[in-house]
Amino acid sequence: MSELNIELKKLRELELKTNGLATRLNSGTSDQLDGDLVQLQIENKKLKHRLQIINKSIAEESTGANSCANCSITEHLESVFAQAIALAYPEYSKTPVLIAPVNTGSAKFGDYQCNNAMGLAKKFKEAGINKSPREIATELQRHCPSSPLIDKLEVAGAGFVNVFLSKAFAAEALSSMLRDGIKPPSVPRKRVLVDFSSPNIAKQMHVGHLRSTIIGESICRLLEFLQHDVLRINHLGDWGTQFGMLIAHLEDRFPNYLNESPPIHDLQLFYKESKLRFDEDEEFKKRAYSRVVSLQNGTPNSIKAWELICNVSRKEFQTIYERLDVTIQERGESFYQSRMLSVVELLRSKHLLETDDGREIMWPDETKTGIPLTIVKSDGGFTYDTSDMAAIRHRVEEEKCTWIIYVVDAGQSTHFNTIFKAAERCAILNPSVHRVDHVQFGVVLGEDGKKFKTRSGDTVKLSDLLDEGMKRSLQQLESRGREKVLTPQELKDAQEAVAYGCIKYADLRHNRVGDYIFSFDKMLDDRGNTAVYLLYTYTRICSIARNSGEDFTDVAKVLSTVSIELGHEKEWKLAKTLLKMHDIFIKCSKELFLHFLCEFCYEVCAVFTEFYDSCYCIERNKAGEIIGVNRSRILLCEATAAVLRQSFHILGLKPVVKM
Numbered sequence: 204m205s206e207l208n209i210e211l212k213k214l215r216e217l218e219l220k221t222n223g224l225a226t227r228l229n230s231g232t233s234d235q236l237d238g239d240l241v242q243l244q245i246e247n248k249k250l251k252h253r254l255q256i257i258n259k260s261i262a263e264e265s266t267g268a269n270s271c272a273n274c275s276i277t278e279h280l281e282s283v284f285a286q287a288i289a290l291a292y293p294e295y296s297k298t299p300v301l302i303a304p305v306n307t308g309s310a311k312f313g314d315y316q317c318n319n320a321m322g323l324a325k326k327f328k329e330a331g332i333n334k335s336p337r338e339i340a341t342e343l344q345r346h347c348p349s350s351p352l353i354d355k356l357e358v359a360g361a362g363f364v365n366v367f368l369s370k371a372f373a374a375e376a377l378s379s380m381l382r383d384g385i386k387p388p389s390v391p392r393k394r395v396l397v398d399f400s401s402p403n404i405a406k407q408m409h410v411g412h413l414r415s416t417i418i419g420e421s422i423c424r425l426l427e428f429l430q431h432d433v434l435r436i437n438h439l440g441d442w443g444t445q446f447g448m449l450i451a452h453l454e455d456r457f458p459n460y461l462n463e464s465p466p467i468h469d470l471q472l473f474y475k476e477s478k479l480r481f482d483e484d485e486e487f488k489k490r491a492y493s494r495v496v497s498l499q500n501g502t503p504n505s506i507k508a509w510e511l512i513c514n515v516s517r518k519e520f521q522t523i524y525e526r527l528d529v530t531i532q533e534r535g536e537s538f539y540q541s542r543m544l545s546v547v548e549l550l551r552s553k554h555l556l557e558t559d560d561g562r563e564i565m566w567p568d569e570t571k572t573g574i575p576l577t578i579v580k581s582d583g584g585f586t587y588d589t590s591d592m593a594a595i596r597h598r599v600e601e602e603k604c605t606w607i608i609y610v611v612d613a614g615q616s617t618h619f620n621t622i623f624k625a626a627e628r629c630a631i632l633n634p635s636v637h638r639v640d641h642v643q644f645g646v647v648l649g650e651d652g653k654k655f656k657t658r659s660g661d662t663v664k665l666s667d668l669l670d671e672g673m674k675r676s677l678q679q680l681e682s683r684g685r686e687k688v689l690t691p692q693e694l695k696d697a698q699e700a701v702a703y704g705c706i707k708y709a710d711l712r713h714n715r716v717g718d719y720i721f722s723f724d725k726m727l728d729d730r731g732n733t734a735v736y737l738l739y740t741y742t743r744i745c746s747i748a749r750n751s752g753e754d755f756t757d758v759a760k761v762l763s764t765v766s767i768e769l770g771h772e773k774e775w776k777l778a779k780t781l782l783k784m785h786d787i788f789i790k791c792s793k794e795l796f797l798h799f800l801c802e803f804c805y806e807v808c809a810v811f812t813e814f815y816d817s818c819y820c821i822e823r824n825k826a827g828e829i830i831g832v833n834r835s836r837i838l839l840c841e842a843t844a845a846v847l848r849q850s851f852h853i854l855g856l857k858p859v860v861k862m
């Protein structure tokens with residue numbers, strides 16, 4: 204690379220000199236100069252040619268075949284066109300590259316499009332130079348380094364450069380995917396903390412927490428697949444004044460709690476009872492306050508009572524996590540006790556705290572706009588704000604995370620914006636190093652469009668919701684007579700895959716920012732964009748190889764004799780759809796939206812069906828005997844299954860081979 208660069212530099216200098224000479228000679232009138240002029244012009248042409256070859260080889264080094272195995276096609280094309288722009292118009296080399304996928308339906312416009320020529324023409328115009336977008340597009344096309352991904356480039360319309368993908372590349376990419384499994388596209392590795400689920404002890408874990416749990420788990424899976432170092436954190440609400448009344452109530456109801464584990468089954472009820480007493484009984488209220496103090500001071504009996512209470516909730520939460528196949532590490536608000544003290548000290552020493560009506564508050568910035576954080580309450584206690592300031596500091600300074608993601612309902616967006624700004628103000632966060640995201644989501648609505656409630660108007664218990672899902676999913680399977688064909692174990696696996704899969708997918712497939720309507724009927728429909736439809740399609744795809752009468756379990760072996768052919772229009776369309784996978788993973792991780800991946804799965808299933816409808820994989824005679832097996836197509840089916848499996852894993856869907 205460096206040798207090439209040195210030669211490039213020399214040539215550029217030479218080119219400039221000859222250019223200059225030629226211009227001067229050109230403006231001269233003397234006849235005897237003609238011969239020299241022609242000679243110089245020839246030299247100049249040769250130099251230009253050499254320059255171009257070198258530029259191309261430099262560019263090709265960074266877009267070579269090795270660097271695009273498992274790459275995101277969009278990102279690869281971005282780098283190809285970035286180089287084309289830099290070579291054709293060095294003065295605009297910083298222009299952001301615009302690559303858009305072309306709707307797979309219109310094959311004549313290619314597969315991707317570079318849309319930079321229009322913008323560049325405008326820039327030239329502003330600089331007083333007239334160049335048509337088509338002229339620029341042609342220059343870009345000419346300067347593109349060759350890439351194994353690209354079959355051809357064409358200038359079209361107002362100034363688009365259309366990119367046609369190479370079939371040889373696609374076949375090779377799919378083969379290596381089958382041989383070595385799906386490898387993630389390479390992205391700079393980060394240490395990421397995902398704060399998700401985070402229910403509150405003794406309170407109901409509600410559908411909002413369910414959303415956070417589902418979305419958070421999928422974000423973790425996606426980022427882990429992309430090789431990030433992910434910390435999955437449950438910021439449990441396990442600290443605060445409510446524990447005073449809970450402890451006081453425990454002392455009354457189960458005086459022997461230190462020796463015998465109290466049989467509290469319904470902690471919510473226990474919470475309600477204690478709240479009622481707290482609001483009505485002055486004596487009780489006083490004792491509750493004194494228990495808050497003893498808890499904060501670490502008095503052993505109060506700590507013991509607190510632990511007993513937390514354990515009841517903990518067990519309940521754990522059951523839900525196990526059912527949903529969620530992995531999370533508990534690090535509740537109580538973890539930050541000493542760190543709250545020190546963050547308060549830090550803020551005080553930086554003179555960022557102000558007294559206001561007995562409280563100590565902190566403004567997110569000097570202009571004192573927005574809502575300040577309450578760092579210390581008038582009774583000296585700390586708040587949710589204090590714990591989040593301590594937590595963000597711990598995450599950055601002790602955990603050394605450079606990316607922190609909070610998966611919390613949209614109702615808390617002001618809180619998080621304020622925390623982020625305040626953390627920047629006191630130099631905990633450095634925006635050029637740390638990325639913080641509040642991954643917000645809307646509320647869950649019932650089918651009547653109102654807040655999600657049970658028929659009797661109570662909040663829905665998550666375990667009841669999951670039970671209901673299991674019941675409905677079994678009904679769904681039985682309505683198709685599956686219990687007659689599947690073994691009891693297969694039926695159970697299918698029932699769970701459908702029940703939990705449909706609940707997760709119904710949540711993930713919607714743009715999370717909006718509210719969504721919870722409807723078992725809709726999520727169990729086997730025709731729309733639902734988990735049921737995807738899971739059925741997946742099993743159908745898996746059955747093709749199984750029914751071929753040949754062995755496809757060792758794909759590598761099959762690939763040693765069979766190559767993937769993409770001659771049929773529908774084969775080609777399927778291959779290109781599958782290869783969009785890495786683009787989708789990158790997009791989802793950049794924007795932290797998973798509905799793009801859901802849309803992709805749905806598209807893969809639809810395009811697969813198109814392919815399967817027009818391309819036979821197994822040919823049978825009238826008697827139903829197999830008379831031909833198209834191995835290349837079965838490999839395409841297997842590649843489709845592999846892409847779906849990988850996507851399902853991220854979405855938390857458990858694929859079953861039979862259902």
Ligand SMILES: NC(=[NH2+])NCCC[C@H](N)C(=O)O
Pocket residue numbers: 398401402403438439440591594609611
């Ligand atoms: N770091 C955080 N504040 N995480 C979110 C906590 C959510 C809180 N426990 C709630 O239920 O609303």
